[in-house]
Amino acid sequence: MLFDTHAHLNDEKFNEDRQDVIARARENGVSLICNIGYNRETITTSLELTRQYDFIYTAIGWHPQDAKTMTDDDLAWIEKLASEEKKVVAIGEIGLDYYWDTSPKDVQHDVFRKQIRLAKKLKLPIIIHDREAHQDIINILREEEAEEVGGIMHCFSGSPEMATECINMNFYISLGGPVTFKNAKKPKEVAEHVPLDRLLIETDCPYLTPEPYRGKRNESGYVRYVAEKIAGLKNISFEKIAEITTENAKKLFQIQV
Ligand SMILES: [Zn+2]
Numbered sequence: 001m002l003f004d005t006h007a008h009l010n011d012e013k014f015n016e017d018r019q020d021v022i023a024r025a026r027e028n029g030v031s032l033i034c035n036i037g038y039n040r041e042t043i044t045t046s047l048e049l050t051r052q053y054d055f056i057y058t059a060i061g062w063h064p065q066d067a068k069t070m071t072d073d074d075l076a077w078i079e080k081l082a083s084e085e086k087k088v089v090a091i092g093e094i095g096l097d098y099y100w101d102t103s104p105k106d107v108q109h110d111v112f113r114k115q116i117r118l119a120k121k122l123k124l125p126i127i128i129h130d131r132e133a134h135q136d137i138i139n140i141l142r143e144e145e146a147e148e149v150g151g152i153m154h155c156f157s158g159s160p161e162m163a164t165e166c167i168n169m170n171f172y173i174s175l176g177g178p179v180t181f182k183n184a185k186k187p188k189e190v191a192e193h194v195p196l197d198r199l200l201i202e203t204d205c206p207y208l209t210p211e212p213y214r215g216k217r218n219e220s221g222y223v224r225y226v227a228e229k230i231a232g233l234k235n236i237s238f239e240k241i242a243e244i245t246t247e248n249a250k251k252l253f254q255i256q257v
Pocket residue numbers: 093129130154
């Protein structure tokens with residue numbers, strides 16, 4: 001069994017064949033999925049998916065790219081859903097994105113901090129989106145004492161040293177497609193470095209498609225290629241990676257199945 005801890009199956013790129021994509025994930029051994037809602041529209045459609053499929057859970061939060069649009073009403077709405085809906089297992093994805101830079105940094109910081117505080121209030125883990133913002137992410141997590149809830153560094157792109165800093169703050173390191181890319185050195189070093197009990201796998205589909213499908217649309221079933229690659233790097237069996245990463249995610253999300 002495999003747990004895809006970060007998917008966007010409600011993305012419009014799946015509008016034509018969503019059911020088939022989800023069926024193929026099952027055929028490829030994916031037994032659990034955490035789908036992500038990151039604004040009004042995708043939080044609503046992600047919750048709908050959790051009602052249609054018993055093995056799909058969701059995280060909800062406000063994406064840093066849209067930080068400047070988040071209102072107090074939005075935050076209150078997220079709080080209400082996260083406390084009432086049983087299949088909301090985390091707050092996220094939240095964080096900082098300096099690559100697209102579509103919201104001013106100070107606004108991104110403010111929205112990130114507010115959502116960490118909300119997660120602590122609700123006692124839910126957080127899912128972190130960090131794009132070219134490593135040091136500010138670490139500083140804010142530390143200042144806000146995010147360790148209290150912990151969570152996931154999604155599609156982790158930092159160094160092995162940064163991974164250790166995150167693990168020491170009660171975070172799991174999640175790897176996706178880039179670990180399979182021939183020219184990507186850092187995610188491979190991170191895969192070798194991170195202890196098994198702190199490792200998770202994800203697709204971030206429809207983005208970041210692993211080899212051998214790089215360049216095409218990604219889907220949850222392809223998480224197996226991520227697991228295979230990590231198994232090779234760590235020199236242990238695919239089954240072991242699948243089992244441990246699934247157990248890690250279930251523990252973090254408090255899923256009992
Ligand atoms: Zn992300």
